[in-house]
Structures are given as C-alpha cells and as structure tokens.
Amino acid sequence: MRLRVDNVTKEFGGVxxxxxxxFTVEPGRVHSIIGPNGAGKTTxxxxxxxxxxxxxxxxxxxxxxxxxxxxxxxxxxxxxRTFQNLQIFFNMTALENVMxxxxxxxxxxxxxxxxxxxxxxxxxxEARERAxxxxxxxxLARFIGADADxxxxxxxxxxxxARALATExxxxxxxxxxxxxxxxETLEIDELIQKIAQxxxxxxxxxxxxxxxxxxxxxxLVLDYGRRLAEGTxxxxxxxxxxxxxxLGVGAVAGAA
Amino acid sequence: xxxxxxxxxFDLSVARKVQGTAKHSPHAPLSATEAAPGGDGAVxxxxxxxxxxxxxxxxxxxxxxxxxxxxxxNKFYFDVAIKTALHAIVCVGLNLLIGYAGQISLGHAGxxxxxxxxxxxxxxxxxxxxxxxxxxxxxxxxxxxxLVARPILRLKGHYLAMATLGLGIIISIIINREIPLTxxxxxxxxxxxxxxxxxxxxxxxxxxxxxxxxxxxxxxxLNLVESPMGRALRALHGSEVAAETTGIDVTRYKVLVFVxxxxxxxxxxxxxxxxxxxxxxxxxGFLRSIEFVTMVVLxxxxxxxxxxxxxxxxxxxxxxxxxxxDFKHLALGAILIAVMIFMPKGLVPTLAALWRRxxx
Amino acid sequence: xxxxxxxxxxxxxxxxxYALVGLGFSIIYNASHVINFAQGEFVMLGGMGTVFLMAAGxxxxxxxxxxxxxxxxxxxxxxKLAVEPARDATVVTLIIITIGASIFIRGAVEVTLGxxxxxxxxxxxxxxxxxxxxxxxxxxxxxxxxxxVVVAGLKWFxxxxxxxxxxxxxxxxxxxxxxxxxxxxxxxxxxxGLSAGLGALAGILTAPITLTKYxxxxxxxxxxxxxxxxxxxxxxxxxxxxxxxxxxxxxxxAGYVSSAxxxxxxxxxxxxxxxxxxxxxxGAKGAERV
Ligand SMILES: Nc1ncnc2c1ncn2[C@@H]1O[C@H](COP(=O)(O)OP(=O)(O)OP(=O)(O)O)[C@@H](O)[C@H]1O
Ligand SMILES: [Mg+2]
Numbered sequence: 001m002r003l004r005v006d007n008v009t010k011e012f013g014g015v016x017x018x019x020x021x022x023f024t025v026e027p028g029r030v031h032s033i034i035g036p037n038g039a040g041k042t043t044x045x046x047x048x049x050x051x052x053x054x055x056x057x058x059x060x061x062x063x064x065x066x067x068x069x070x071x072x073x074x075x076x077x078x079x080x081r082t083f084q085n086l087q088i089f090f091n092m093t094a095l096e097n098v099m100x101x102x103x104x105x106x107x108x109x110x111x112x113x114x115x116x117x118x119x120x121x122x123x124x125x126e127a128r129e130r131a132x133x134x135x136x137x138x139x140l141a142r143f144i145g146a147d148a149d150x151x152x153x154x155x156x157x158x159x160x161x162a163r164a165l166a167t168e169x170x171x172x173x174x175x176x177x178x179x180x181x182x183x184x185e186t187l188e189i190d191e192l193i194q195k196i197a198q199x200x201x202x203x204x205x206x207x208x209x210x211x212x213x214x215x216x217x218x219x220x221l222v223l224d225y226g227r228r229l230a231e232g233t234x235x236x237x238x239x240x241x242x243x244x245x246x247x248l249g250v251g252a253v254a255g256a257a
Numbered sequence: 258x259x260x261x262x263x264x265x266x267f268d269l270s271v272a273r274k275v276q277g278t279a280k281h282s283p284h285a286p287l288s289a290t291e292a293a294p295g296g297d298g299a300v301x302x303x304x305x306x307x308x309x310x311x312x313x314x315x316x317x318x319x320x321x322x323x324x325x326x327x328x329x330x331n332k333f334y335f336d337v338a339i340k341t342a343l344h345a346i347v348c349v350g351l352n353l354l355i356g357y358a359g360q361i362s363l364g365h366a367g368x369x370x371x372x373x374x375x376x377x378x379x380x381x382x383x384x385x386x387x388x389x390x391x392x393x394x395x396x397x398x399x400x401x402x403x404l405v406a407r408p409i410l411r412l413k414g415h416y417l418a419m420a421t422l423g424l425g426i427i428i429s430i431i432i433n434r435e436i437p438l439t440x441x442x443x444x445x446x447x448x449x450x451x452x453x454x455x456x457x458x459x460x461x462x463x464x465x466x467x468x469x470x471x472x473x474x475x476x477x478x479l480n481l482v483e484s485p486m487g488r489a490l491r492a493l494h495g496s497e498v499a500a501e502t503t504g505i506d507v508t509r510y511k512v513l514v515f516v517x518x519x520x521x522x523x524x525x526x527x528x529x530x531x532x533x534x535x536x537x538x539x540x541x542g543f544l545r546s547i548e549f550v551t552m553v554v555l556x557x558x559x560x561x562x563x564x565x566x567x568x569x570x571x572x573x574x575x576x577x578x579x580x581x582x583d584f585k586h587l588a589l590g591a592i593l594i595a596v597m598i599f600m601p602k603g604l605v606p607t608l609a610a611l612w613r614r615x616x617x
Numbered sequence: 618x619x620x621x622x623x624x625x626x627x628x629x630x631x632x633x634x635y636a637l638v639g640l641g642f643s644i645i646y647n648a649s650h651v652i653n654f655a656q657g658e659f660v661m662l663g664g665m666g667t668v669f670l671m672a673a674g675x676x677x678x679x680x681x682x683x684x685x686x687x688x689x690x691x692x693x694x695x696x697k698l699a700v701e702p703a704r705d706a707t708v709v710t711l712i713i714i715t716i717g718a719s720i721f722i723r724g725a726v727e728v729t730l731g732x733x734x735x736x737x738x739x740x741x742x743x744x745x746x747x748x749x750x751x752x753x754x755x756x757x758x759x760x761x762x763x764x765x766v767v768v769a770g771l772k773w774f775x776x777x778x779x780x781x782x783x784x785x786x787x788x789x790x791x792x793x794x795x796x797x798x799x800x801x802x803x804x805x806x807x808x809x810g811l812s813a814g815l816g817a818l819a820g821i822l823t824a825p826i827t828l829t830k831y832x833x834x835x836x837x838x839x840x841x842x843x844x845x846x847x848x849x850x851x852x853x854x855x856x857x858x859x860x861x862x863x864x865x866x867x868x869x870x871a872g873y874v875s876s877a878x879x880x881x882x883x884x885x886x887x888x889x890x891x892x893x894x895x896x897x898x899x900g901a902k903g904a905e906r907v
C-alpha cells in the first residue's frame with residue numbers, strides 16, 4: 001500500500017520540526033529518509049504513526065486519510081515501527097516483548113481471558129511460537145529465555161524489529177536501527193533489512209550510516225530543517241550539490257562510494 | 258519522571274524462566290514446542306503444569322487456605338484470616354492496575370466501601386436478596402469506574418494519584434454525610450447473607466467463603482496476566498508509545514483494568530459487609546486506600562501472590578502490634594519506610610530472586 | 618452582601634493556608650519530583666510543637682521560631698533517612714515512603730503528645746474586626762500577611778541567592794545542574810528544609826483558628842496537594858493561586874450550598890479541572906518526546 005505524506009507541518013512552540021513536506025512511499029521499496037540531526041526525521045515518524053498530530057497536512061495510506069487515526073488503529077492497518085530511543089518493555093522478557101507484537105492477531109476479550117478459555121491457550125501458544133521464530137530470524141535465538149533488561153543494546157535494537165515484524169506490517173518504519181552498533185552488527189542489520197524488504201514489506205529507513213543507506217535504499221529523501229532538500233536514487237542524491245553542501249560533506253561522499 | 262518500568266518479576270513463573278532452563282515453566286518459550294516428543298517431554302509438561310504460577314501457585318494457595326483453619330485457635334484469628342482474604346482480593350485486583358498496568362490508584366477503598374454499603378443498604382433498607390445486592394453493587398461500581406476511568410486515566414503520575422485520591426475522598430465524604438442511608442460516621446449494621454435457605458454466619462463459614470473467593474480471584478487474575486490482554490497491560494506499563502504503535506488501544510486497556518480492579522474491590526467489600534455484619538465509613542477512608550496500595554507494594558508489584566502476602570502481613574501485623582498499643586502507627590510507618598528502601602521490589606519478588614540465586 | 622463578604626474573607630484565609638501548604642509541595646516537587654505526602658505532618662508538627670513549647674512556659678515569640686526549627690530538622694532528617702536512600706525508586710515507591718513517614722510522624726506525636734485538641738491564643742487577640750458587616754479574625758491578617766511575606770521571600774530567594782538559583786536550575790534540568798557543579802543532594806535537603814519550615818509556619822498560624830491535633834495534617838496535606846495540583850505541579854504561583862481559589866470556592870459552597878459537603882468541594886473541583894486540563898491551571902503542557 002502506498003503511503004503519502006501530504007503537505008505536513010509540525011510545530012513545537014515556535015520551532016518548525018517538519019515544514020510543508022510532501023512525499024510518497026511506493027510499496028515494496030526501501031525508502032530512506034536522511035538528514036542532519038534535528039532535521040525532523042523522528043518527528044516525521046511520529047506523525048506517520050500517529051504519536052503526534054501534525055499542525056497541518058494529511059497522511060494517506062492507500063486511498064484512506066489516516067491523519068485522524070490513533071496509533072493503534074494505524075498499527076492495525078499495517079504500519080509498524082522501531083524507535084530511535086529504545087522503547088522496550090523492560091518489565092517483560094525478551095520473548096514476551098515480541099509476543100506483544102502479536103496482539104492484533106490474538107483474541108483479547110476480557111471474560112475468555114480471565115477464564116483461560118481454549119482460544120486464549122491457543123493464542124498464547126501461537127504467539128510464543130511465532131515470537132520465538134521471529135527472534136531467531138532477527139538473530140536473537142540466544143536471548144529467547146532472557147529478560148529484556150539483561151540484554152545488550154545491539155540486541156535490543158533487533159528486539160524492536162522483531163516486535164514490529166510480529167504485527168505483520170505492510171510498512172515498517174525503522175528509526176536509526178544501526179545507531180550505536182559496531183561494524184559487524186551493522187552488517188547484520190543491513191542483511192536483515194534486505195531480508196525484510198525481500199519478504200514484501202515496505203521499509204522506511206531513517207539512518208545516519210551512509211554506507212548502509214546507500215547500499216539498501218531504492219529511494220532516498222533528504223531532509224534539512226524539516227524541508228525536502230533532495231530526493232532520488234542513491235546515485236542521484238549522492239551527486240546532488242545541495243546535499244553535499246548541507247549534509248554529507250565531501251569526505252562522507254567519498255567514503256560511501 | 259522517575260517512573261522507569263522497574264524490572265519486575267512476574268510471579269514465580271518468570272522467576273523460573275530466568276533460570277534459563279525452560280523445563281519448569283510452561284510459559285517459558287519452547288518447553289511446549291521443543292520438548293514435546295518423547296516420554297521425558299510428557300513428564301516435563303506435567304511438571305511444568307504443576308509448577309507454573311497459574312496452576313501450581315493456585316493449588317498451593319488452595320492448600321494453604323484448606324489447612325490454615327487447623328492452626329487458628331479461636332474466633333479472633335478466624336476474623337483476622339477473613340479480613341486478610343478479603344483485603345487480598347482487593348489487592349489482587351489493585352495489583353493488576355498498579356503493578357501490571359502501571360497506573361496508581363489512591364482511591365480503591367472507595368470502591369471497596371461502595372460494594373460494602375451497596376450490600377448493606379440494599380439488604381437492610383430495601384430487603385433485596387444478598388447475592389442480588391452484591392451483584393448490583395459490583396455492576397454499579399463497575400459502571401462508575403468505567404465512567405470516570407477515561408478522563409482519569411489520561412492523567413499521569415501524580416495527577417493520576419490526585420484524581421483517584423479525590424474520587425476516594427468524595428465517596429468517603431458522601432458515605433459519612435448521607436446519614437439516613439448509611440448511618441453516617443457511626444456506621445450501620447448489615448443483615449446476614451442468605452443464599453437460598455441458608456443463612457451464612459459465623460467465622461468458620463465466612464472463612465471458607467472468603468478463602469474460596471480469594472483462590473478464585475487469584476486464579477482469574479493470573480489467567481488475565483497470562484493472556485494477550487495481560488501482556489498488553491504490562492506492555493503499556495513498559496512503554497505506552499511502543500504499546501500504542503504495536504496496536505494496543507492503550508486507553509481501552511487502562512479503562513478495562515481499572516474497571517476490573519474496582520469490581521474486585523466491590524465484591525470484596527460486599528463480602529466484608531456480610532462477614533463483619535457492620536460497615537463504617539472508615540472502610541472508605543483515604544488511609545484505607547493507602548493501606549491497600551501499601552499491601553500491593555509491600556508484597557511486590559506485578560506479583561499476584563505478593564499481593565496475598567502483602568495483605569496478610571499488613572492485616573495481621575497491626576493485630577500483632579496491637580500488643581504495643583499506642584506504638585502501632587509508629588511501628589507501621591517505620592516498617593513501611595524500611596521495606597520500601599531495602600526491598601523496593603516488594604517481598605515476594607525480592608525473596609524469589611534470593612531463592613533463585615541460592616538454587617542456581 | 619455582608620454574608621458574601623464574610624464567606625470571601627474566610628475563604629481567603631483558608632485559601633492562604635492551603636497556599637502555604639501547597640507551596641511546600643511545589644518546592645519539593647520542583648527539586649526532586651517527589652510528592653511529599655508528609656507535608657501535612659509538618660503543618661501539624663508546627664502547631665503542636667508551639668502548643669507544647671508554650672505549655673512548657675515559653676512565650677509565643679520564642680516558641681514559634683523554636684518549633685519551626687524543630688520541624689525543619691524533622692524535614693531534613695526525613696530527606697536524609699527516608700527519601701535520599703530511595704532516590705532512584707519509582708514514583709509509587711516514593712509516594713509510599715512519604716506516606717510511611719507521615720504515619721510514623723503522626724504515630725510519634727500520638728504517643729508523645731496525645732490525641733487531644735489544642736488551641737493557641739490569637740497572636741493579637743481574639744476580638745474580630747468588623748468590615749462591612751463581616752467579621753474578620755485578626756489571625757486571618759497574620760495568615761494573609763505571612764503568605765505575602767513568604768511569597769516575596771521565596772521570590773527573592775529563587776531570583777537573587779546562589780542557593781535559590783541552584784534549586785531552580787536543578788528543577789529545570791538535574792543533569793545539567795550537576796554538570797555545572799551544583800550538589801543535587803544539598804538542593805534536595807534545602808527543599809525539604811524549606812518546605813518543612815513553610816508547613817510549620819502554616820500550622821502555627823492556623824492553630825488559633827482551627828485548633829490543632831495529631832491528625833489534622835491528613836486533610837490539610839491533601840488540600841494543599843489539591844492546591845498545588847490545581848495550580849499545576851511545580852508552579853509556585855500556581856500553588857498560591859490554586860490555594861486561594863480552592864479556599865474561596867470551598868467557603869462559598871459551604872455557605873451557600875451545603876456545609877456538610879464542604880470538604881468534598883475541593884476534590885470535586887480538582888476532578889473537574891483535571892478532567893478538562895490534565896496538567897492543572899498553570900502547569901506546563903507539551904508533547905512527550907519519543
Ligand atoms: N516533543 C518535542 N517537543 C519539542 N521539540 C521537539 C520535540 N520533538 C522534536 N522536537 C524538535 O524538533 C526538531 C526535529 O527533531 P527530530 O527528533 O525529529 O530530529 P531528527 O531528524 O530525528 O534528529 P536526529 O538525527 O538527531 O534523530 C528538533 O529541533 C527537536 O528539538
Ligand atoms: Mg531522530
């Protein structure tokens with residue numbers, strides 16, 4: 001499904017974090033959004049997922065205007081995300097974190113839950129198995145029995161991805177999945193993103209690691225001060241003089257190439 | 258705000274999970290799937306079933322409830338046991354709200370008292386059958402909780418504390434002032450509970466009624482905790498924004514758990530009214546609400562069995578401390594502070610963790 | 618009209634007390650994000666302390682500062698022994714700790730000073746002043762005067778002293794404050810001492826009007842908390858405004874509607890305000906950062 005950001009503005013007090021921004025994410029692609037610190041990338045994610053309401057503008061998913069939908073309803077329509085500042089359920093085990101991702105696919109009425117009806121039993125088993133499978137898929141097999149708060153940072157980043165995947169999203173928003181990771185872990189995330197994209201999920205990626213971005217993206221949007229600075233394929237963006245000046249710097253371009 | 262989701266040990270089941278070996282716990286990930294085939298697997302599964310918090314814990318609690326009367330020397334002790342069980346029911350419900358969903362309430366004594374007075378007034382003044390009155394009280398309290406939950410639970414932290422506290426105090430003031438109906442500060446006596454032809458009175462009868470109801474309440478709560486809904490509650494405690502974006506309708510679940518905990522309190526209050534045959538506004542007071550929260554926290558947040566332990570200690574302790582007469586409050590305050598400083602996770606999770614370290 | 622004036626005057630008096638108690642909540646909340654449920658106990662201690670010091674033969678002028686000093690010491694001890702060790706605990710844990718402290722203090726007073734009501738003489742006599750047909754207690758003037766002095770004093774303290782500025786800085790950003798060398802622990806101590814002193818002052822000033830007893834701190838504390846919440850937690854101006862508003866509405870409701878439900882009024886207002894303004898009248902709003 002196509003995700004369309006339509007003339008969106010978000011102001012905090014006097015600060016315009018996102019400014020009259022429009023773009024479209026085509027289905028099945030890896031669509032990256034890059035830009036310097038404070039460019040408004042995370043704010044944009046928060047608007048797309050319904051965490052913030054935009055000051056102005058609309059968000060479209062397919063033919064539907066989802067601007068007024070709360071986050072949970074957007075998740076139900078297939079939008080999932082991870083967070084730049086980890087939002088792990090630290091009061092749960094790693095596996096349970098991912099099981100929460102199955103929420104939308106499980107029965108959740110109060111009386112059957114309290115009386116532990118067979119449907120609940122089945123849902124628990126299903127969620128447990130799917131979650132374990134996803135944890136293996138993102139490379140967290142050895143943390144299946146662990147408490148979330150005993151896990152290292154890099155593993156938590158992947159745990160968020162597993163949780164997001166558990167919702168069976170059509171569009172997955174990743175906010176700096178490689179931040180703070182070492183080169184080896186970054187490479188693994190790189191592969192994981194490609195695997196996810198291959199499975200047909202649209203990926204919207206915010207990331208500062210240019211090598212990663214240039215490698216996996218079908219399409220790149222460059223933001224600066226909440227506005228669109230440039231847009232195109234990796235090659236187009238890389239050679240755009242505005243981008244080089246405003247953000248990448250000559251060295252970074254050379255390094256990424 | 259310092260309200261980082263604390264690492265909470267969800268009852269004994271999780272405590273075992275952390276051991277790394279999944280074999281004792283059916284909730285641990287792969288015991289069901291990976292250890293399934295073979296005779297060993299079958300033994301493990303039965304073992305797992307028995308040792309799980311849900312089944313094993315409930316059985317253990319039932320056993321304690323069954324055996325305890327042998328050690329209760331007289332009516333006074335039965336009375337303490339009855340109060341303990343009824344307080345524990347409130348705390349089990351309250352723990353769903355505070356410990357699991359992470360929403361504080363400083364007004365639950367209000368719901369407890371509303372249940373009690375509903376039973377008292379409907380049976381004494383209007384001649385309703387006891388069970389019908391109890392049900393009406395529970396439904397009424399549930400509806401009230403539902404109506405106030407949405408605006409109240411939008412609030413966070415101290416604002417939520419203030420709102421629930423205010424609600425509890427308003428209830429308590431109404432009970433104090435509506436003298437024709439409630440008897441005011443002097444309280445009112447409550448008729449015995451009739452169920453069909455049986456008139457339920459006496460400490461032993463009420464011991465069994467409250468004991469069985471407690472076991473049932475614990476079982477229901479544990480079931481809820483171990484369901485997708487229960488995970489949703491814990492998730493919104495851990496990170497509200499992550500819960501939302503994972504598809505959890507956070508408001509709906511907060512409202513739901515608030516209503517559930519209020520109904521638990523209401524039913525416990527109704528039973529209390531009939532067991533004690535008397536209701537006073539003290540039961541609705543701010544200090545009573547605080548006591549309930551303290552029981553939950555003392556026993557252990559997000560530990561259903563902890564709530565039972567907390568209720569037992571704080572119900573029995575004042576009786577024991579009554580020996581010291583005037584020093585009761587002094588001691589209670591000191592104990593509260595000490596436990597919170599030295600065992601902020603509460604007794605049961607702290608002891609469970611110690612036990613795990615000892616065992617391996 | 619005289620009636621209205623009467624209600625207004627007593628409302629402002631009571632409101633000024635709530636404001637003083639509410640200020641205590643705000644100061645501690647600002648410095649530590651702790652809600653000190655023992656704040657009401659400071660108020661009780663101030664009144665009871667003065668009563669007993671005077672009973673021991675000291676004149677008011679000596680007993681009052683001495684009682685305040687004692688209560689400040691209690692506040693410092695509370696911070697040091699109960700709050701400091703649990704600095705990193707959750708909100709709920711801290712709430713329970715301060716509640717434990719309040720039960721403890723109440724229990725201690727119950728044991729040592731007893732459960733009776735006590736009364737202080739009015740500072741400048743008990744003859745009311747008549748204004749437009751309404752009677753104004755002389756003590757009210759002391760209370761309102763004290764509130765004005767306290768607010769001015771606090772303003773001066775926060776704006777012009779090193780320590781005051783450090784407290785403010787800590788409340789805005791604890792880590793940044795630490796980085797510039799502010800000793801956060803000292804700040805916490807200062808805030809508890811200050812709040813305890815304010816509470817004690819409120820307790821002494823009100824004792825001639827409302828009497829004092831070992832358990833008066835519960836309701837006064839809750840009303841003060843309500844005042845602080847109404848004004849928006851952490852806002853000093855808000856606490857004062859919230860207190861006065863609460864006191865006046867309460868007096869009006871008691872006078873014109875039902876005195877039986879006087880105590881409920883504050884909480885009904887609080888619920889109403891929170892339903893529509895989740896951060897109080899003057900509290901900071903803002904999107905939570907993710
Ligand atoms: N909740 C908020 N309240 C006030 N200002 C905010 C809020 N969230 C973001 N901002 C501001 O909006 C601007 C954009 O922030 P945003 O987090 O979206 O940037 P970003 O592109 O994600 O940066 P980074 O690469 O550092 O993650 C910044 O100036 C930031 O300070
Ligand atoms: Mg960002």
